[in-house]
Amino acid sequence: xxxxxxxxxxxxxxxxxxxxxxxxxxxxxxxxxxxxxxxxxxxxxxxxxxxxxxxxxxxxxxxxxxxxxxxxxxxxxxxxxxxxxxxxxxxxxxxxxxxxxxxxxxxxxxxxxxxxxxxxxxxxxxxxxxxxxxxxxxxxxxxxxxxxxxxxxxxxxxxxxxxxxxxxxxxxxxxxxxxxxxxxxxxxxxxxxxxxxxxxxxxxxxxxxxxxxxxxxxxxxxxxxxxxxxxxxxxxxxxxxxxxxxxxxxxxxxxxxxxxxxxxxxxxxxxxxxxxxxxxxxxxxxxxxxxxxxxxxxxxxxxxxxxxxxxxxxxxxxxxxxxxxxxxxxxxxxxxxxxxxxxxxxxxxxxxxxxxxxxxxxxxxxxxxxxxxxxxxxxxxxxxxxxxxxxxxxxxxxxxxxxxxxxxxx
Numbered sequence: 001x002x003x004x005x006x007x008x009x010x011x012x013x014x015x016x017x018x019x020x021x022x023x024x025x026x027x028x029x030x031x032x033x034x035x036x037x038x039x040x041x042x043x044x045x046x047x048x049x050x051x052x053x054x055x056x057x058x059x060x061x062x063x064x065x066x067x068x069x070x071x072x073x074x075x076x077x078x079x080x081x082x083x084x085x086x087x088x089x090x091x092x093x094x095x096x097x098x099x100x101x102x103x104x105x106x107x108x109x110x111x112x113x114x115x116x117x118x119x120x121x122x123x124x125x126x127x128x129x130x131x132x133x134x135x136x137x138x139x140x141x142x143x144x145x146x147x148x149x150x151x152x153x154x155x156x157x158x159x160x161x162x163x164x165x166x167x168x169x170x171x172x173x174x175x176x177x178x179x180x181x182x183x184x185x186x187x188x189x190x191x192x193x194x195x196x197x198x199x200x201x202x203x204x205x206x207x208x209x210x211x212x213x214x215x216x217x218x219x220x221x222x223x224x225x226x227x228x229x230x231x232x233x234x235x236x237x238x239x240x241x242x243x244x245x246x247x248x249x250x251x252x253x254x255x256x257x258x259x260x261x262x263x264x265x266x267x268x269x270x271x272x273x274x275x276x277x278x279x280x281x282x283x284x285x286x287x288x289x290x291x292x293x294x295x296x297x298x299x300x301x302x303x304x305x306x307x308x309x310x311x312x313x314x315x316x317x318x319x320x321x322x323x324x325x326x327x328x329x330x331x332x333x334x335x336x337x338x339x340x341x342x343x344x345x346x347x348x349x350x351x352x353x354x355x356x357x358x359x360x361x362x363x364x365x366x367x368x369x370x371x372x373x374x375x376x377x378x379x380x381x382x383x384x385x386x387x388x389x390x391x392x393x394x395x396x397x398x399x400x401x402x403x404x405x406x407x408x409x410x
Contacts, residue, residue: 026078027078027081030059030081030087031082033052034056035052035059035060035061035062036060036061037062037122038062038064039064040064042121043062043123048060048123048126051123051126057086057101058086058088058126058129058130059082059085059087059088060087060126061074061075061087061088061089061090062122063089063090063091064091065091066092066093066094070094070096071091071095071096072097072098073096074089074096075088075089075097075098076098078098079099084100084101085099085101086100086101086102086107086133087099088129090122095111095125095129097129106133110129111129113129113131113132114126114129114132179327180327181236181238183326183327183340184238184241184340185232185235185241186325187324187336187340187341188232188241188244188248188340191248191283191284192225192228192229192232195225195255195284196225196229198255199222199225199255202218202255202259203218205259207263208259208262211262214259214262216258217258217261218254218255218258221251221254224254225248228244228247228251231244231247238337238339241339241340242337242338245340245341246271246276248278249277250271252278252283252286253271253277253287256277268288268304269291277304278304278343279304279306279309280292280303280305280321281309281319281320281321281332281334282309282319282321282333283322283333283341284322285306285309287304287306288303288304288305289305289306289307289310290304290305290307290310290355290356291303291356292304292305292310292313292355293353293355294351294353295351295352295353295354295361296348296349296350297350303343305319305353305355310355313353313355313358314355318362318364321333321334324340324342326340329369331369332369334348348366350364350367351363352364
């Protein structure tokens, strides 16, 4: 039995040390499979794959002929190429090893154990050597049907990706909801400003002051308006803005009732949830005083229009509706939701309007201005897309400095 022989060598000696074997092929196989078997070496591929699975930090090289410089020198030069781990080179007559983890003494002990305990089989020699290395515990082999680590990584990546999409969607929805609330607040505020001016004007009307019933209705309108105004600042939901819109309709009806009583005109119809009393074309016009009929392909519906708009319709003119800003763009007030001071007729598109005294209705086509019926959507990443990959540059091969290398005759 020969003692381990330590030989210093450099990477430039690699072509000489490996003799007939192709250098680049050996290195490529070690980096890819963690082992290289020269043609003529008898070793079962499945056994080699099992070794690599059990000892992932060890690289195995089996040569069919001896090397010129020695197995240990070849192992040292190959280690510089793969940069880290432990390499064992076995030839028909000797074995050598180099490692970035173990010193010469440890490698020599492992080689001696392999020489004493292994037979002529390359695979047996490799296995005994790997087992003799301290703290070299075989990696656990996943049982059949087990959950591969790569699947765990991919699933975790997908969960993170979907989580990011959900977070991003929630953030987008929050921003959209905030924008909707602000738009609703702005529109309700503008309608309240118009109503406030109307209240001030009527307060100076002597006909109202001289009519007890009219004055009573005027006071009711003022109280309704003041209550709505105090609630506006505290409103934080679309439902609360809908209630404010109903309050404004009530105040408009009460003001119109006061004005009709003072002027001796017919009283306006009382407000109903399914038929708001505000002017169909523009709620800032006040309560509607004339009934109008909307004719659509799905049927008819009654609405109210103010006197000036009713007169335009009789002349065959099309009153211009109030434009209310929405997330998808401005829409006519009848189509806008109640939370934004509209009538909530989002289904309305092609129709005609008829008031008393008209033979034919005035046509409208609002099909392209219908507000969205659903909330904002988010687009998740495509499931078919490839996940990203990251790589780091490799350091020069010469930077791998073996901690130890040893040689053992077989």
